[in-house]
Amino acid sequence: MLRSRFDVRAQPGFGLVTLFTFFALYLPIGALVIYSFNGADSLSRWDGFSTRWFVTAWQNAAVQDAAMRSLIIAIWAAFLATVAATMAALATTRTEPYRGLTFKYALINQPLMVPEIVTAVALLIVFSRIKVWTGYSGLGYLIAAHTAFCIPFAYLPIRARLESMDLTLERAAADLYATPWMTFRHVTLPLLRPAVIAGFMLAFVISLDDVVITEFVKSGGQDTLPTYMLGQLRRETSPEINAIATVFLALSTALVVIFFFINRKQATERN
């Protein structure tokens, strides 16, 4: 047998660890999906393939309600976060460095640095006070909280895109007497669109996934899908939760796949 050429990049055993890592990453998710097709009444035994728990979950009014609420909050939060983040990204890239810029960066990324549970209880303190003062207990608190922690996620791809964009077109527009607004509307925004879509989708997935902050901020009867599932886990877990989790999983995977392809398209366009 021919001795293979010495590969400077290879490290012995790393391939095996990688294999184990991917096995470990996908085994639990795989198990969850498989168990969700269990026909039995409990998780303890396997009773043949069945989709009955998907049907049960679909017809469960509490689940429908929570899913609807999750969607409404995620759409609002992602929309507001994307608009605010796009504006902030313009303010932090289309300008000379100035005093206060570092401070702005720190503030915009702050939600990433503080443990979620801390933000959650801090919001509980403030919002419960505002609830007493104003008597308002709608979805506004949840949307505000979600918007805040979604902003850094929307901000990152948009800023990255703005920084890598060629300024000549914007300058040309300005030379042709376009107002800043016209330049933005007809030059910057079309070039920025993929990043804005990516930012919106990241924010949407992040909002959809949130458990901890929602759990503390929500008023009575304002369950989202994740907090509904968390509440159900207190009792004996039923295969119905598995079915809901599987659908949720499929949905967020689909979004991430779309995001991946948008990103890739953007990358190839740049080259």
Added chain:
Amino acid sequence: MNGAQQAALAARKKDIRSRWLLSTPALAIIFFAAVGPLFVMLLYSFMAKGDYGDVRFGEFSLDGWTSVFFQRDIFDDTLGFADAHLSIIWRSIQLSFFTTLLTLLLGFPTAYFIATRPPHTREIWVFLVTIPFWTNLLIRTFAMQQVIRNEGLLNNALIWLGVIKSPLQIMYTDTANLLGMTYVYLPLMVLPLYASIEKLDFRLVEAGYDLYATRFQVLRRIVIPLVKPGLVAGSILVFIPSLGAYVIPRVLGGGKNMMLGNLIEMQFGSGRNWPLGAAMSITLMALVMVALIVYVRNASRGGAGHA
């Protein structure tokens, strides 16, 4: 001052105004629903506790802070260490440390392996790491439960293989917490590590081999020092959320294996001691800050020589 200067000055003023106007919505939302509440919480930690949660306004008290670490004995009214709190804080620190270590042991070889694949395959490997990362944390925690519960995959497999006779109790132990956190935070270690290994100049590795270094020496003396920024970033990204973990210990650890996050929740729920909960939250933030400072110091010290 001539006209051109005046116009330049006016344009500059306009620029300053527009960049503040543009960033106002984002800053305002973050201030209202993220940063501001932290300051309110700081105030709350110095107030007297109310009878049904909340606080008694204007009544200053240090009870919240002292009861993080000390407790009054119900019999002789002496002050002793709050063993329950301290053991939970200590558990959080230990579990977060071991989680970081485990993710590092698995994540480093994985990131290295991916970074040394051909460019086109790399993208697919990274994508495969990303999917679990974007999957809902609660769902992943719940998925872990499917593996480690008594009738779960792991126990079934071990019994089937004849390794054990009766199922191992993993759920509701510290091991469950550790496995859950390692599973959930692993991508946070792999991704930054990958980013820095990908930039590694392999000519330096080759030079090492030319000078008769063994593979292990090359790894220890060349690769690891060069990818230290990624190593540090990954460790921070895993350690910080581990320290504040709430969902994982609640679902996998059960009541006996709480972490700091659950302890904080308890003070705002059944404990009805908001000043204590607020003080604990700030303690948690302080721990995070300490971890950050230690890591950043380490990084700048190690990184400077190679920059």
